[in-house]
Amino acid sequence: MDELNWAIGGEAGDGIDSTGKIFAQALSRAGRHVFTSKDFASRIRGGYTAYKVRTSTDRVQSVVDTLDVLIALTERTVEENREELHDGSIVIYDGERTEFDGFEPPEGVVGLDVPLRSIAEDAGGAIMRNVVALGAVCAVTEFPIENLDESLEKRFGAKGEKIVENNREAARLGAEYVREEFDLDTDYALSTTDADYVLLNGDEAIGMGAIAAGCRFYAGYPITPATDVMEYLTGRIEEYGGHVVQAEDELSAVNMALGAARAGARSMTATSGPGIDLMTETFGLVATSETPLVIADVMRSGPSTGMPTKQEQGDLNMLLYGGHGEVPRFVVAPTTVAECFHKTVEAFNLAEQYQTPVYLVADLSLAVTEQTFDPAEFDMDAVEVDRGKIVDGADVDDWQDDQGRFKPHADTEDGVSPRALPGTAGGVHMSTGLEHDELGRRTEDTEVRVQQVDKRQRKVETAREREDWSYREFGDPDAETLVVSWGSNEGALVEALDYLEDDGVSVRFLSVPYLFPRPDLTEAFDDAEEVIVVECNATGQFADLLEHDTLTRVRRVTKYDGVRFKADELADAIRAELAEANQ
């Protein structure tokens, strides 16, 4: 068996995330695919945290409800995961910790009592106990411990060679202890391959996409789970002539980004729902002044402060309809970590081609998932930059009125006006959030008002015709059961299809990355016996939208407990819906 489901769990502050990432990186370096998850729900109370890694030599795109090897830093970790442990699962724990006094692993589960802390002290410090545990895992899985070395270097290199050496030693001592003390005959041997993978999360992919697309200015205010976008860009975008400003709040952040865009830079901000609430104030101005701007919403559980570190896709309605008045916009939702990169590049092109705000919608699942990819998926040579209708000194005259005044909101056939960047001679103009004429000056003239509203809406119609707003399709194209979802559920659903196929249930699955404009699913709905719409919110916002689009009722699979869908759970949910339909 080559797939392994592994986790480390303990209390917040136990270094869970960094330990998990070290292991994930080691697996990736060893040519294994990895999919990680941090969005665990506590079954008991808060303060519990865990990092889960699913790894295989095949591609993995979801977590599942099973655990093969668990590092339990606390006894509670075992309790929290009791249902996922199975016959033959291995729990590594430190029996010298008083809380493990009299600890008995659940029935069928193999407990490995490894004195993590004492061994770490032998290697140079108790702080390395998690690394000792990783060494123990290497022994249990026959995973060559050299693979850990590089990720330890990556994690601790900045602290000096001595620290790196100590950690390497700690891992080796942990492995040795397990080999000497236990006579293991497990099924968890991990093979390695020659494949080279990259390991990254959705926020990092958004940040990398932004730089690739020529984004030079980012203003933001830290907020979970979008902060990683800002932290990724900080220190990197400067290498490409850009800059990150940490603003005083989201109101300021979006206005700074807007200012940079007016100046002519590719510019963005990223936030989560509470920040979108604030930025909505300026959203109408962005749209009506026809400023290209990318605003990323990395969704988390709401409303209000909600559950800041939990998963939800609850912002859809706000992104589609937020703001007073009628605001043309694009809403694009990448469906995988790699797609976060591609859709970010696309968002920048759409923003400039149509001089419209673009919401780039990710969520906590994408933000916290570290996933392996073939580096070719991030082919920088394939990145295309289209800045739309920027005019320069040569053609600026074509867009002036008879008094030589530039028309930034010229009423054109496709709705898109010429854009003169500040500094362009002959292009001097203003714009405003007031309704304005072609010159960008305030008006309440009824005809001009209608002309400008129509012109802005026409950009959306033009884009609808010119661009490809299609869905991603998986499964059996002729299946009677149609499953539709948006955003980050794609990976779990793709794997759920395999489970269902094993049961003889064939499904056609459409994963929709474009929410506005979006593909017309009428025909797909007509072809299907049953339509099931899957999303992470309580009311089924996307389902509402599709019912409206297609005038067809759908079945809804929703989840709003703060935890992403898992592949096996989704397969069960789809089976249940079909059973109900067939009653």
Place this chain on the structure above:
Amino acid sequence: MSSEVRFTDFKSDKQPTWCPGCGDFGTMNGMMKALAETGNSPEDTFVVAGIGCSGKIGTYMRSYALHGVHGRALPVGTGVKLANPDLEVMVAGGDGDGYSIGAGHFVHAVRRNVDMTYVVMDNRIYGLTKGQFSPTSREDFETATSPEGTNQAPVNPLALALAAGGSFIAQSFSSDAQRHTELVKEAIEHPGFALVNVFSPCVTFNDVDTYDYFRDSLVDLDEEEYDETDAAAAKDRILAPDTEYMGVLYRDDESVPYGERMGLTEDMTTIPDGAPEDATDLVREFY
């Protein structure tokens, strides 16, 4: 930048709808003169205007301009300047825009010290909404929304700026055309964030803070021996209970603007047709 630029080049063909006698006429004229006399041109100038009577200035001046959301003009100016340091950025608004709804941004813009000029047309009243008290209105000022006075201490914008580490803090009066122009010129030439709080009387709704009041009471710092770089002296003048001053109250000659500290000298508006040359390095990092 051309030396032939005249101040009228900064004037648009749109006729102002300000009330006859409004202080904003003088404030704007001084800004246009100052821009021309410091060698700027409309092509290389970006004006960000707030909301209110004063916010209309973006329409009456001729330059690249954005008239934005109420209270957020300074963040917009910040983005413009950082993205293209070659532009002369001037942010203009009123006391409501800057010291009420935008007060948070004001403090942070001051301490961030991005090289731009902030002209606040302070008339101590909300004029566009027809006469409610403003953040700089006196405590006993009676208006439609303060029939018994505001019963709140007015904001002292100069004190806020000084406390936030302001590197250029000036106060002027719209009807003293020459002095006002000089002060805006100094503000433009200051490397860093420059505040010019301009008393710009509202002749329609404020019968207390009038031309006569300012003419009679303002003390010009040019008429006394005053060291503009002395922060302690600035504090005394700014916090003086009964006297208001005109002139540069404080100037930090050591001021290094944010952009320079961050090494932002190139404009960010030119980008390649594809990913930047070394972008593959970014992918390599994730191995």
